[in-house]
Amino acid sequence: MKTILDLLAENPRLSNHDIAVMLNMDEAAVDAEIARLEKEGVVRGYRAIVDWSKVEQKESVIALIELKVTPRRDTGFDEIAEEILAFDEVDSVHLMSGAYDFAVYVTGRTIQDIAMFVARRLSTIESVMSTATHFVLKKYKDNGVLLVDSEEDERRIDLL
Numbered sequence: 573m574k575t576i577l578d579l580l581a582e583n584p585r586l587s588n589h590d591i592a593v594m595l596n597m598d599e600a601a602v603d604a605e606i607a608r609l610e611k612e613g614v615v616r617g618y619r620a621i622v623d624w625s626k627v628e629q630k631e632s633v634i635a636l637i638e639l640k641v642t643p644r645r646d647t648g649f650d651e652i653a654e655e656i657l658a659f660d661e662v663d664s665v666h667l668m669s670g671a672y673d674f675a676v677y678v679t680g681r682t683i684q685d686i687a688m689f690v691a692r693r694l695s696t697i698e699s700v701m702s703t704a705t706h707f708v709l710k711k712y713k714d715n716g717v718l719l720v721d722s723e724e725d726e727r728r729i730d731l732l
Contacts (some may be wrong), residue, residue, distance in 0.1 A: 574594070574595065576591055576595065576602060576605055576606060576609070577609070577614070577615075577707065579591050579594060579595070579617065580606075582717075584618040584619070588602045588603050588606060591606075621714050621715050621717045621719075621731040623635060623711075623719045629680065631681060632679055632680065632681060632708060633679070633680050633681070633682060633683055633685070633686055633708075634663075634677065634678070634679050634707070634708040635677070635678050635679075635680070635686045635705050635706060635707050635708065636675060636676070636677055636705075636706045636708065637673060637675075637676040637677075637678060637690060637694065637703055637704070637705050637706075638671075638672035638674070638676075638703065638704040638705075639656075639672060639673055639674040639675075639676060639694070639700055639702075639703055639707070640671075640672050640673055640700075640701045640702040640703075641673045641699045641700050641701060642699045643699070645672075649667050649673065649674075652674075652697065652699050652700075653665050653667065653674065653695055656674065656676055656694070656697070659678075659689070659693060659694075661678045661679060661680055661686075661689050662676060662677070662678050663677040663678060663679055664676070665677075672710055673705070676694070680695075683707060686707075687705070688707065690703055690705055
């Protein structure tokens with residue numbers, strides 16, 4: 573059975589009335605539960621996912637930066653993450669398993685801006701051992717939302 577969180581995650585534009593109807597709940601109970609979830613920090617915000625390639629905008633570049641770090645005594649990775657997420661250029665920071673420790677998504681005006689950010693700010697953080705930068709060339713899906721229009725290939729022949 574779906575929950576309030578499931579519905580909000582699928583479509584944050586649903587009204588509390590609509591959620592109440594879909595879950596067969598009282599609207600006041602939905603209002604109270606959403607207020608509680610927001611107050612406790614479970615619901616952190618509501619956001620539109622925009623396909624910026626379809627509108628005129630100023631140029632921007634997105635990069636995924638892999639960071640290999642040495643954990644710090646007593647704080648492990650948390651203190652390093654706090655330093656990284658304080659930069660305005662940083663959109664997301666994730667602690668990872670595998671070959672690198674952090675996946676950091678950053679946005680800049682140009683490739684050079686991101687390169688300078690990595691060279692002068694990110695790589696100079698104590699504990700950072702190495703970085704690897706990957707530039708996003710095209711987004712196909714973002715946060716579960718398709719960003720490409722599916723065009724049916726009329727040449728395809730179904731054999732079934």
